[in-house]
Amino acid sequence: MFRFLILRILQGILVLWLITVAVFALFFVVPSNVARTLAGRQATPRTIHLINHRLGLDQPILKQYWDFISKAFHGDLGYDYYHQIPVTHIMAQALPITLSLAIGAAVIWMALGVFNGVVSAIHPRSVADRSMTVFALFFYSMPSFFLGLMLLFFLYYKLTLAGYKWFPAGGYAPLSQGVGQWFLHMVLPWLTLALVLAATYTRLTRSSMLDVLGEDYIKTARSKGLNERRVTYRHALRSALTPVVTQFGIDLGQLIGGVVITETVFSLPGLGKTAIDAITQQDLPVIIGIVLFASACVVVANILVDLLYAFLDPRVRLS
């Protein structure tokens, strides 16, 4: 168990290191025009040279990489090229937005997916089951940027035209402006991110539940005189959750892609949108900072999911 943790953490660190190497390499394969953008059209070669010097871009790659790594070890991710704001500061500003989005969406998608899946499984081929299937297929086949645009079109544009201005077109309202405003700003992004995944989880939970409901120990549970609710949730769902949790661990990586798209569609200034902006401006320190952070999240989440997996299924030995 302890060995397992150490091993996984070392593995994670290795992955993170490889990612920094990859991002650096990619950045220097593409010719940089950061200085040109900063200096403007009329800049003399001297100005450009000065800017490059100030940003450290005239150093050899390995030197630049070494500077980055040694600072990163002390929690200093450098400054962004354009405004000289510490990257950690930029990320700290964007993080609450992304967390609001990701956590809220994850809660919706898991709750919706698991609940729908259970309902479908306990009455297979019923009206409820069939409508869940239609729901799942509908959203399963829908790209999230399209779903986002559709939600905006109907729930913002059409509703506002009809005189109901419930949802904003986009942007973020921090919790300090009141829970209500925050919530209204987040609803459409949450749905965009959650519905597609909820559809997958409905199918997954349904089939997993159907498998488990045929197991002998479910008959044992009934033979003990337990009520159906207890049989369904304490006995069947308990086992059926194991593959769902595993899938959840896998999907956390995908979630990042979804976050980037959703934040862009709804102009939420979270980590995803910040990263996209940084990429178009070749703002290397910001790009690396965010990529590194996202990867670290995935690594940690995967370790947590493995631990959770062992906790859910006592037969699993961590080694």
Added chain:
Amino acid sequence: MALLEVDDLHVSFDTADGVVRAVRGVSFTVEPGQTLGIVGESGSGKSVATQSLTRLVAGAKITGSAMFDGLDLLHASQREMRRIRGRRIGMIFQDPLSSLHPCYTVGWQIIEMIRAHESVPRRRARQRAIELLDLVRIPNARARIDDFPHQFSGGMRQRVMIAMAMALNPALLIADEPTTALDVTVQAQVLKVMQDVQADTGTAIILITHDLGVIADVADEVVVMYAGQVMERARRREIFYQFHHPYTEGLLASLPGHGGTRDRLTPIPGNPPSLLAKLDPCPFVPRCPYVFDKCRREVPPLAPVHPDERHLSACWLEPDRALQFEWESSKFAQISSTAHR
């Protein structure tokens, strides 16, 4: 008064291939504290018949009557059934490896059983669970109560199942092939534990098996089932010494150490019929060595075999045929010994 009285039980399933009539008019009684053995080959409807008594068979159409201690099981409400299951009727299933929940400790599962029916504090229930594990001879029960099922061997898991089924002193224990999935030596241990628990608590047992050897020592009465019907029903002594039905004879002959040559098994030739198709008046006709015209024309009633009113057989062969099979006691001793090997 009988504890359980099953009369003309029919169970059928609607499937894509047609109606499967798995149980076709089965009647038997169980007296308090007694053991009823139900024997028959695989697919003869033993599990369906007994599990439909507690209404645990999904999608089954059940008719007939089953009176348990004054309550009609087949017409009781779901609520009433839940109060009966576990508290008054305990059940053990064939495969101990899959009938305990893999994610909960055995203690948790026994305590759940107790607390589902009695409002006792968790600590008292836990104490009772430890006593139960002791009763079924799980060594070091106090420590092992917090182990998960996969940390026990098959025989131990079946003993845990017995402990759980007996937790509330049910009046009836239905054990559906409790030893079939186990090694022969472990089989004997598990049977012994069941007998001891019965002696302790006075519970009645329905013991289902396809191996007559298993019930040779323990059953008070035996029901022989074939194709969803009762072929022969009698006290244990009659089934082993004075059987009447050719199917019973076939089952006996397939026991090891029987039919003359000691270690050669003589299985009944052929296979049980499909329960989808229409059967012969006597379902055993295609495999019966004694078959004659009447067997194909008329349904043999389950009638007393002369002169014993409690020995019933559904066969057209002459009633005193049973007496021709009086076996020496040495043969019977051999049958008993198979249960303990």
